[in-house]
Amino acid sequence: KQGQDLENDCRTVSHHVLQQLQSSSHSAQDLSTLMNRIALAGKLIARRLSKAGLMDGTLGFTGGVNVQGESVKNMDVYANEVFIAVLKQSGLVCRLASEEMEKPYYIPENCPIGRYTLLYDPIDGSSNTDINLSLGSIFSIRYQEGENLNSEVKDLLAPGRKQIAAGYILYGPSTMMVYTIGKGVHSFTLDPSLGEFILTEENIRIPEHGSVYSLNEGNFWQCDESIQEYIRYVHRAGGYSSRYSGAMVSDIHRILIQGGVFLYPGNSLKPEGKLRLLYESAPLAFIIEQAGGKATTGHMDILDVLPTKLHQRTPLIIGSNQDVAKVESFIHNNH
Ligand code: AHM
Numbered sequence: 008k009q010g011q012d013l014e015n016d017c018r019t020v021s022h023h024v025l026q027q028l029q030s031s032s033h034s035a036q037d038l039s040t041l042m043n044r045i046a047l048a049g050k051l052i053a054r055r056l057s058k059a060g061l062m063d064g065t066l067g068f069t070g071g072v073n074v075q076g077e078s079v080k081n082m083d084v085y086a087n088e089v090f091i092a093v094l095k096q097s098g099l100v101c102r103l104a105s106e107e108m109e110k111p112y113y114i115p116e117n118c119p120i121g122r123y124t125l126l127y128d129p130i131d132g133s134s135n136t137d138i139n140l141s142l143g144s145i146f147s148i149r150y151q152e153g154e155n156l157n158s159e160v161k162d163l164l165a166p167g168r169k170q171i172a173a174g175y176i177l178y179g180p181s182t183m184m185v186y187t188i189g190k191g192v193h194s195f196t197l198d199p200s201l202g203e204f205i206l207t208e209e210n211i212r213i214p215e216h217g218s219v220y221s222l223n224e225g226n227f228w229q230c231d232e233s234i235q236e237y238i239r240y241v242h243r244a245g246g247y248s249s250r251y252s253g254a255m256v257s258d259i260h261r262i263l264i265q266g267g268v269f270l271y272p273g274n275s276l277k278p279e280g281k282l283r284l285l286y287e288s289a290p291l292a293f294i295i296e297q298a299g300g301k302a303t304t305g306h307m308d309i310l311d312v313l314p315t316k317l318h319q320r321t322p323l324i325i326g327s328n329q330d331v332a333k334v335e336s337f338i339h340n341n342h
């Protein structure tokens with residue numbers, strides 16, 4: 008028993024990545040190192056969040072507005088800088104692009120050797136920061152193609168199928184990290200006494216159907232008729248539960264484990280919805296597809312959408328196959 012416990016305690020993220028790739032190739036080593044650095048970012052952010060009410064300058068707004076036109080919170084800035092700092096030291100990432108930066112950030116000392124780009128949302132669900140509710144970080148890793156050290160993003164304007172790894176960190180009652188490198192979805196829980204993410208569940212499969220639907224129903228009257236019809240269907244059908252936390256990482260994590268559907272469709276005020284393709288929708292779509300679920304705009308798979316700009320938004324319908332199909336049947340008017 009003791010031996011087994013010890014073995015379990017040694018199942019860290021970086022070890023797991025190496026095992027998945029079963030090789031000592033450069034890219035296996037690279038991905039393992041990258042995942043380890045991202046895990047470190049998660050630990051730093053979790054540490055800060057756990058003391059948020061005790062430390063000056065952690066909660067609240069900076070007074071600035073980001074490229075998306077949203078008010079920037081102190082935690083957004085801190086978390087954005089954490090990712091830059093941990094990846095600077097990796098030597099592997101030459102370029103980072105995030106929700107909080109208008110243009111990609113280049114790490115000159117890592118270019119041109121750094122072969123990877125990290126796309127990320129440092130704090131997902133920012134509105135939960137000041138009220139001590141769940142938050143997330145989302146990440147996506149791609150090979151960097153073409154010229155280094157210029158601010159072009161052309162090579163990033165490629166479908167989500169080009170992602171080589173993706174995942175999220177969930178800052179809840181415990182901190183979890185969920186990742187995929189295209190070989191299933193695996194979750195880890197931060198053991199604060201060890202300071203390590205330890206394997207929780209391997210090869211997570213999303214249920215084919217779940218009872219949860221997750222969207223901001225406050226947008227009901229701005230939604231397309233088809234989405235309104237879907238919502239009416241859910242209300243009438245009975246047996247569904249509405250769950251919407253304001254942080255999609257936690258809402259989608261619930262759906263990954265228990266099934267259901269999360270949606271942020273376009274509406275009359277936000278025709279493309281709210282969520283950003285490259286560092287929000289695509290990484291989560293990679294995770295959910297790898298777990299056997301589906302992610303769509305309503306018209307095509309999220310992972311097939313060809314972006315035209317870095318901060319492009321996209322409608323998102325994501326979750327269990329049957330529940331996503333039900334929403335699609337309303338969009339295509341064949342329910
Ligand atoms: P953020 O990254 O700026 O926090 O925005 C993304 C978040 C999602 O986590 C969440 O599902 C959504 O925005 C909530 O938006 P709304 O308040 O419009 O429902």
Ligand code: MG
Pocket residue numbers: 106128130131132287
């Ligand atoms: Mg976000």
